[in-house]
Amino acid sequence: MSSTEQTLSIIKPDAVERNLVEKIKEIFKKNNLVIKDSKKIQISKEEAADFYKVHQSKPFYDQLCTYLSSGPIVVMILQGENAVILNRELMGATNPKEAKENTIRKLYGISIDKNSVHGSDSNSNAKKEIDFFFKH
Ligand code: UDP
């Protein structure tokens, strides 16, 4: 079964800083994901902590929130058939060293923390994350 979905993508500070925004957007477009909305913003550490609160018990939480708020990011709504899973496939594994060839993280990720992109991991989280950035 396939269905049109929306998911949230974030191009993280390491990739924005290296001018990879257009290259990453091309990968989405080439794979039939339509960019319905996109904005470049910088968030506070408090906002990052709120966004990533599911990870609050993890050892990397504080560093992750510092990192996501350390520079400009690009947040996007991607839309297409099975957008949630498709985006996760295009991103590749969390650790770029483990990511498959031609995935965004394999191509551009620097390390497990500076891994260039975020993508929602389920439809319910996609809705919450889209609301977080686009429906204030
Ligand atoms: N992360 C990290 N160290 C770890 C695991 C994760 O810095 O050991 C960061 C990494 O940037 C990752 C984010 O925390 O993208 C969220 O982790 P998650 O397990 O949800 O990975 P993702 O869904 O981004 O693949």
Ligand code: MG
């Ligand atoms: Mg995740």
